[in-house]
Amino acid sequence: MSVPIHVDRVIKRYGDLTIIPHLTENIKNGEFFTLLGPSGCGKTTLLRMIAGFNSIEGGEIRFGDQVINDIPAHKRNIGMVFQSYAIFPHLTVRENVEYGLKLRKLDKAEMKKRTDAILEVVKITEYQDRLPERLSGGQQQRVALARSIVIHPSVLLMDEPLSNLDAKLRVEMRSAIRDVQKQVGITTVYVTHDQEEALSISDRIAVMKKGEIQQTARPHTIYTRPYNIFVSTFIGHSNLFKGQVRVSGTEKAVVFNDGYVVPMDNLSDEAVDGMEVIISVRPEEFAIHQEGLTCRIKTKVFLGKYVNYSLDFPEDRIVTDQPSIEYSQDLGHAERVLEVGDNVTLKPNCMKINIFTADGERNIIRDVVRYE
Amino acid sequence: MSKKRLFKWDFWTGITIMAIVIFGLFLIYPLFSLFTSAFQNADTGAFSMENFSRFFERKYYYQSMINSFWVTTCVTALAIVIGTTLAYFMTIYKIKYKGLVEICIIISLLSPPFIGAYSWILIGGRSGILTQWLYTTFGYEFPSVYGFGGILLVLTLKLYPFIYLYVAGAMKNIDSALIEASESLGCSGIRKVATVIVPLITPTILAGALMVFMNAMADFGTPMLIGEGYNVMPVMIYSEFINEVGDQANFAAAMAAIMVIITSSIFLLQKYIVNRKSFTMSALRPMQIHKMKGIWNVVLHTCIYVLVAVSMVPQLVVIYTSFLKTNGSVFVSGFSFDSYTTIFENLGTAITNTYLFSFSAIVMIVFLGMTVAYLTTRRKSWITDIIDTLTMFPYIIPGSVLGITLLLAFNEEPMLLSGTAFIIIISLVIRRLPYTLRSSSAILYQISPSLEEASISLGASPLRTFFKVTAVLMLPGVMSGAILSWITAINELSSSVILFTGATKTMSVAIYTEVIRASYGTAAALSTILTLTTVVAMLIFFKVSGSRDVTL
Numbered sequence: 001m002s003v004p005i006h007v008d009r010v011i012k013r014y015g016d017l018t019i020i021p022h023l024t025e026n027i028k029n030g031e032f033f034t035l036l037g038p039s040g041c042g043k044t045t046l047l048r049m050i051a052g053f054n055s056i057e058g059g060e061i062r063f064g065d066q067v068i069n070d071i072p073a074h075k076r077n078i079g080m081v082f083q084s085y086a087i088f089p090h091l092t093v094r095e096n097v098e099y100g101l102k103l104r105k106l107d108k109a110e111m112k113k114r115t116d117a118i119l120e121v122v123k124i125t126e127y128q129d130r131l132p133e134r135l136s137g138g139q140q141q142r143v144a145l146a147r148s149i150v151i152h153p154s155v156l157l158m159d160e161p162l163s164n165l166d167a168k169l170r171v172e173m174r175s176a177i178r179d180v181q182k183q184v185g186i187t188t189v190y191v192t193h194d195q196e197e198a199l200s201i202s203d204r205i206a207v208m209k210k211g212e213i214q215q216t217a218r219p220h221t222i223y224t225r226p227y228n229i230f231v232s233t234f235i236g237h238s239n240l241f242k243g244q245v246r247v248s249g250t251e252k253a254v255v256f257n258d259g260y261v262v263p264m265d266n267l268s269d270e271a272v273d274g275m276e277v278i279i280s281v282r283p284e285e286f287a288i289h290q291e292g293l294t295c296r297i298k299t300k301v302f303l304g305k306y307v308n309y310s311l312d313f314p315e316d317r318i319v320t321d322q323p324s325i326e327y328s329q330d331l332g333h334a335e336r337v338l339e340v341g342d343n344v345t346l347k348p349n350c351m352k353i354n355i356f357t358a359d360g361e362r363n364i365i366r367d368v369v370r371y372e
Numbered sequence: 373m374s375k376k377r378l379f380k381w382d383f384w385t386g387i388t389i390m391a392i393v394i395f396g397l398f399l400i401y402p403l404f405s406l407f408t409s410a411f412q413n414a415d416t417g418a419f420s421m422e423n424f425s426r427f428f429e430r431k432y433y434y435q436s437m438i439n440s441f442w443v444t445t446c447v448t449a450l451a452i453v454i455g456t457t458l459a460y461f462m463t464i465y466k467i468k469y470k471g472l473v474e475i476c477i478i479i480s481l482l483s484p485p486f487i488g489a490y491s492w493i494l495i496g497g498r499s500g501i502l503t504q505w506l507y508t509t510f511g512y513e514f515p516s517v518y519g520f521g522g523i524l525l526v527l528t529l530k531l532y533p534f535i536y537l538y539v540a541g542a543m544k545n546i547d548s549a550l551i552e553a554s555e556s557l558g559c560s561g562i563r564k565v566a567t568v569i570v571p572l573i574t575p576t577i578l579a580g581a582l583m584v585f586m587n588a589m590a591d592f593g594t595p596m597l598i599g600e601g602y603n604v605m606p607v608m609i610y611s612e613f614i615n616e617v618g619d620q621a622n623f624a625a626a627m628a629a630i631m632v633i634i635t636s637s638i639f640l641l642q643k644y645i646v647n648r649k650s651f652t653m654s655a656l657r658p659m660q661i662h663k664m665k666g667i668w669n670v671v672l673h674t675c676i677y678v679l680v681a682v683s684m685v686p687q688l689v690v691i692y693t694s695f696l697k698t699n700g701s702v703f704v705s706g707f708s709f710d711s712y713t714t715i716f717e718n719l720g721t722a723i724t725n726t727y728l729f730s731f732s733a734i735v736m737i738v739f740l741g742m743t744v745a746y747l748t749t750r751r752k753s754w755i756t757d758i759i760d761t762l763t764m765f766p767y768i769i770p771g772s773v774l775g776i777t778l779l780l781a782f783n784e785e786p787m788l789l790s791g792t793a794f795i796i797i798i799s800l801v802i803r804r805l806p807y808t809l810r811s812s813s814a815i816l817y818q819i820s821p822s823l824e825e826a827s828i829s830l831g832a833s834p835l836r837t838f839f840k841v842t843a844v845l846m847l848p849g850v851m852s853g854a855i856l857s858w859i860t861a862i863n864e865l866s867s868s869v870i871l872f873t874g875a876t877k878t879m880s881v882a883i884y885t886e887v888i889r890a891s892y893g894t895a896a897a898l899s900t901i902l903t904l905t906t907v908v909a910m911l912i913f914f915k916v917s918g919s920r921d922v923t924l
Contacts, residue, residue, distance in 0.1 A: 053825055073828045074837075080829035086822040090844050100830030144826075151830060 002186045003064040003154045004029040005050060011058030012045055012211070019045050020211040022059070027189060028204075032181055034190045036198040037208035038234065043191045044159055046208075050189060051157050052076050063154050079148030079186075081158040085140045087132040093143050094119070094128040100151035118150040121180055138169045145177065149184055156181070156188040162197060174201055195235050199223065204372075207231050217372040224352070227370045229278060229360030237326055238280040238354075239311075240319035241293075245355075245364075247273040254279055254355055257317045260293055262350045268366045276358040278319055283308065283328040285352045288335075292347035293317075295325075297340050306330060307337060311346075383835045387743045388755055394740070395762040398798050402777035403632070403769075409780055410626040423626035436603040437630065440589060443520060443604060447527045447588040448581050454528065455535025456577060458679065460569070461672060462536075463543040466663045468673065473680050475910075480683040481533035482856075482906050484863040484880055486593025487899050488526040490887050491686035492517050493598060494693060522598035527591060529683045531584045538580035542573045548659045575646050582642045589635060590770030592866040597887060605631050606772045606866065613776055613870065625780065628773040635768045687903055694900040698893035711897035715882075719894070721875070722882040723901065729793060729878060730861040733800035738854050740801070741808030742846055746838065749816045750824075766803050771866030774799055779870060791873040799867045804857040811853025812846060819845050852917035859909050862902065 005027040012020040020042045027033045035043040048054040050061055052073030060067050068076055088096050094115060101111045119125040122142040132140055141161060148156060161177070162170045178201050181188050192198050198205050199219040206216040207230070215227035226232035229240070246253045246261065252271055253263045256279065271277075286292075296312040311325040318325060327346055329337070338344055355364050413420045427433045458477075462470060495502045496517040503514040517525065546569065554568045592606040599607060605627060613624035664672050697706045715723070748760040766774070778799055782789035789795040819842065827837040865880040872881045879898050886895035 051825070051829060053828075072833070073825070074831050074833050077831070078829050080826065082822040082826060084820050084822050086820060086826035088823060088826070088841060088845075090841075099827070099832075103831045103836075147826075147830065157829075 001152075001154060002030050005155055005187060005189065006062040007046070007050070007059075008062065009059035010046075010049065010056055010061060012042070012049060012054065013057045018211070020049075023211065023213060024059075025206060025213060025216065027187060029187055030185050031203040032178070032188045032190065032201060034192060034198045034202035034205045035208055036192055036195060036205050036235075039193055041208040042211040043193075043208050045211075047157055047159055047189060047191045050155070051078055051080055077151070077154045079151060079153035079156045081141075081144045081148050081156070081161045083160045083163055085137075085144040085161075085164075087135075087140050087143050087147075089132055092129050092131055093124060093135070096132065096143055097128075097147045097150055100147065104151065114150055118146045121149075121183065122146045122176070137165050138173055141165065141173055142176070145180060149180065149186070153186065156184075156186045158188065158190045160192055161190075162192070163194070170197070177201065199235070207234060209234075215370050217369065221369075221372060225363065225365060225368045226280075226354060227363055227368060229280070229356050232280050232354060232356070232363075237283055239283065239325045240322055241279040241281065241313075241317060242319060243277050243279045243355075245271045245273060245275040245277055247271070256293060258293065258314075260291070262348060262353070264350055264355070266351075266366045267355065268364050268368075270357075270362075270364045271355070277364065278356040278358060278360055279348075280354040280356060281348045282352070283326040284330065285349045286327045286346040287349065288329075288338075289345060289347035292345045294343060294345045297338050297342045297344060300338070300340050303328075305332070307334070309338060383838075384743075384747060384751060387747060388759070391740065391744050391747070391759050391762075392755070394798075394801075395759065395765075398778065398802055399762065399765055399769075402774075402781035403765075405781040406625050406632075406773070406777040407629055409622050410629040412622055414620075414622045423623050424630070426623065427626060427630065432603075433608065433627070436605050436608040437634075439520075439602060440604040440606075441634075443523050443527075443595075443602075444585055444588040446524055447531060448585045450524070450528045451532040451535050451584045452577060452581055454679070455532040455580065456539050456573070458532070458676065459536045459539035459543055460565075461676070463540055464659065464662060465672060466661050467676060473676060475914075476680045476684050477533045477536055478910060479687060479903075479907060480530060481537070482859050482863070482910060483530075483687055484593075484865070484883065484899060484902050484906075486597055486865060486880075486884060486887075487690055487903070488530050488686045489522070489594040489597040490883075490892075490895065490899075491689040492522060492526055494689055494892065495685070518598055518600040519602040523595050523602065523604070526594050526598060527588050529686075530594075531587055533683075534583045534587070535577065535580040538576050538583075539573055542576035543569075544658055546572055546659055548657045551659060575651070578642060578646050582639065585638060586635060586767060586770075589631075589638075590772070590866060592770075592772050592869065593884060596884075606770060609776065610772055610870065621780070624776060628770075628776050631770060631773055632768065635770065639768045690896050690899040690903065693892065694896035696893065696896075698891075703893070711893035715894050715897050715901075719877075719879075719882050719898065722877045722879050722898070725793070725876060726862050726879040726902075729797050729800060729876075730858055733797050733804065733861050734854055734858045736797075736801050737805050737808050737857050738850060740805060741812045741853065741857075742843060742850055744805075745809055745812030745816055745846075746842065749813050750821065763806060763809055766806055771803060771864065772870055774803060775867035775870030778867075790871070791876070793876050796868055796871050796876055796878070799871060800861045800864060803864065803867060804861045807857045807860065808850060808853040811856075812850050815846050815849030816842075818849075848916065852913055855909055855913040855916065859906050859913075862905060 007023060007025040007027075010020060010023050011018070023046065035046060037043045045054055049056050052068070052071065056069050060069050062068065063076070088099065091099065097115050097118060098111060101114060106114070116125070119128055122145050124139060124142045124146065127135060127139060132143065135143065144161070158177075162173055165173060174197060190198075190201065199222070202219055204216060204218055205222050207214045207222065209230050215222060215231045222231060222235055226235065226238075229238075232238040233240070242257045243254045245267070246255050251263065252265070252267045253261050254277060255261050262279075293313075297309050298312045299310045301308040306328045309327045309329065311327055313325055354368075356362065357364060410423055411419050411421070413422060461467070462473070467473065494500055496514055497503065500514075500517070506512045506514050515521070550568060550572070551564065554564050559567060590606060592610060595602065595604045596607050596610070609624050609627045609631065612620045612627065663669070693703065694711050695707045695709070696703045696711075697708045698704065698711060744759060744763065748756045769777075778795055779790050781787070782795060823845070824834075824837050824842055827841045828834060832840060862878075863880055864878070865884060868878050868881050869884060872878065877885075879902050883895045883898045883902070886892075886898065
């Protein structure tokens with residue numbers, strides 16, 4: 001039986017070091033839930049707390065209604081897929097898959113039926129009698145997946161399962177994992193630092209930083225309406241400009257530092273006249289136009305579907321410490337391709353851009369939620 | 373909500389307590405007894421320094437310390453020179469029959485420690501084969517093999533393989549890119565060796581040198597047999613201890629204490645130096661093997677073969693003499709199986725004892741080795757750190773000293789163990805556990821903890837996981853360590869010679885007593901059995917470990 005997971009005000013400490021200060025999250029039954037964040041943000045720590053390999057220093061974790069804090073890992077009925085796959089090298093593929101079933105004392109016929117079925121699902125039936133060292137990385141990954149699912153766990157936990165695979169295989173396994181998960185319909189917690197992987201595979205994503213969840217939302221929401229600057233810059237690229245809110249009557253607008261005004265009709269009530277803000281524009285939210293922000297092309301990278309330009313702006317226009325200011329030009333609709341050294345005027349799309357408070361902590365676009 | 377449990381009773385708590393009890397009872401407590409009795413007056417039992425002052429006042433006694441130091445230093449230096457040179461040429465150049473040469477080197481390392489001394493007496497002693505032959509044919513008087521020179525010869529030939537094995541292992545881990553880098557910077561020939569290769573293997577040489585030093589310092593059989601007037605500490609301790617007169621036990625304890633202090637100081641010094649300059653190497657592309665050309669190739673091969681042949685001489689002499697006809701202590705012409713018949717009639721129990729004790733010890737060693745290695749690598753805490761340190765102790769405690777400490781500690785009711793088989797077995801366990809422990813830890817570091825977590829996530833309890841997954845994966849590594857432990861256990865002399873009684877005599881002890889009685893034929897037959905057992909065990913080791921990497 002698949003169950004929802006409730007993480008309720010949990011704390012993780014190593015000695016004096018607090019890794020996770022106070023974290024609450026609810027993972028729905030049957031959903032594909034991803035913990036995404038830079039390395040060292042505590043995502044694997046949290047996953048291992050759910051699995052039972054890390055102790056919980058405060059708060060509680062529940063599977064359904066059952067508090068699992070004090071249940072040892074081997075009694076939690078979890079399926080876990082490891083970064084290193086952790087396939088038992090002394091057992092064949094089939095024996096690896098049967099390992100958990102034997103511990104559950106299933107009768108022979110039932111065990112065979114379930115093993116055969118899962119080998120079929122993950123497409124490794126033909127390798128079932130091989131020893132793992134003779135399997136490729138992708139095949140080992142499939143064994144690990146089969147082994148964790150076949151025991152019908154309450155939840156499936158995956159710790160960066162694709163990070164050891166090459167790029168092409170990663171994309172292939174991504175959809176394989178997604179398909180199997182939907183087919184089995186099991187609550188899945190997936191840890192990754194790869195944002196593209198997270199966006200493509202998840203029902204919902206929780207973006208973590210320093211042991212705290214910055215935003216939990218569907219991939220589309222995370223990308224288009226990030227809750228804060230961290231989410232906005234961690235997922236995809238965002239160009240950050242300094243600006244101010246201008247309110248005249250019921251009309252609201254943001255003014256870039258060079259005086260360019262973008263009327264906005266979706267600012268929240270928090271936006272008041274003269275408020276310092278950070279304007280976040282994604283590279284694809286620019287368009288070449290007569291009016292807008294003027295800048296110079298610094299470098300140009302041809303990427304097939306797109307051309308990516310890095311732009312030169314005067315220092316006082318932009319937030320400092322950004323890796324680059326970028327514009328990507330969709331070649332499907334481009335009228336002319338720019339050259340390095342050209343001056344260009346770019347207009348941000350007012351429907352798409354995001355406006356953050358000056359400290360970068362909150363998005364002041366109306367109806368942006370931290371948790372959905 | 374969070375509950376802190378200081379103590380949880382499970383299997384691993386049991387193992388922790390067991391390890392502490394074993395090491396506490398059979399290592400720490402006896403050492404403690406040793407030190408207390410060293411500071412005790414034999415008659416009054418009052419604490420005093422008189423045992424120590426007696427040692428340092430009389431030249432007869434403190435000279436043995438100087439002798440020990442001097443001969444050990446010379447052996448270590450010579451072994452470093454021979455072992456390193458051999459390892460360098462064996463790694464860099466193509467040597468014919470390299471495999472066989474290596475096997476011979478390992479055999480000479482693992483053979484019973486005193487066989488060397490006794491064979492060299494048979495060859496070059498007063499009535500030795502070579503001595504007699506040189507004298508009768510050329511009228512030449514062969515220089516004496518007794519004393520300092522003899523000890524140096526025998527121990528160097530026995531112990532240079534330590535350096536060879538360590539350094540050859542390190543040479544394999546030197547990436548050829550390092551050599552190429554030095555060449556690209558304009559370095560070549562002897563300068564390349566001096567500025568790149570030697571610094572890279574220095575930590576390894578130091579590690580090997582420690583093993584040589586400790587073994588040479590603690591060796592009892594060799595100086596006892598071949599040392600004659602050249603007194604060294606282990607012999608002095610032994611003879612003072614078995615001296616039944618009066619206060620000698622306390623004095624022997626004081627000497628043993630001095631020796632433990634010396635060996636621990638050397639141990640700590642070596643650790644200090646090595647820790648300061650340690651690094652790890654792993655070669656993506658090992659160094660290329662070259663072929664030496666012309667006359668130098670012949671010279672190189674000759675040197676290597678002669679060296680190995682000389683190291684193998686003791687084994688061959690022993691096997692040869694075991695088939696000679698004897699009349700008491702004198703060999704007469706012709707061959708026979710008399711020596712073997714005699715030992716099976718008179719010393720059969722020594723043979724069965726050897727196998728019985730060593731197998732009992734190895735069962736305990738394997739169990740303790742696996743579980744304690746698991747504790748100290750996977751369940752680190754301050755308690756397991758203590759256990760980890762304790763398991764290093766046998767490296768620094770000479771066998772004869774351990775024997776004495778055990779006797780001193782378990783000589784009285786309610787813990788009267790002296791004279792039993794148990795005390796010999798426990799001394800074997802304590803002394804030989806480190807090999808198995810080290811190979812177990814080494815393989816544990818290679819087993820990813822996520823394998824265990826995978827098993828646990830599938831519903832196996834941690835204990836079940838240990839036996840079903842971890843132990844199974846550890847087994848090959850553990851077995852290779854266990855075989856080495858076993859080989860050294862059957863050849864054990866220095867502690868057994870102190871602990872044995874008539875009923876618990878082992879082969880090594882029997883060889884020693886036969887040699888002392890000048891019953892060379894039976895000694896040779898026993899040695900042959902021991903050597904063959906060692907060789908067979910070693911071949912099994914090569915098969916199990918799939919390599920010739922012996923690390924002791």
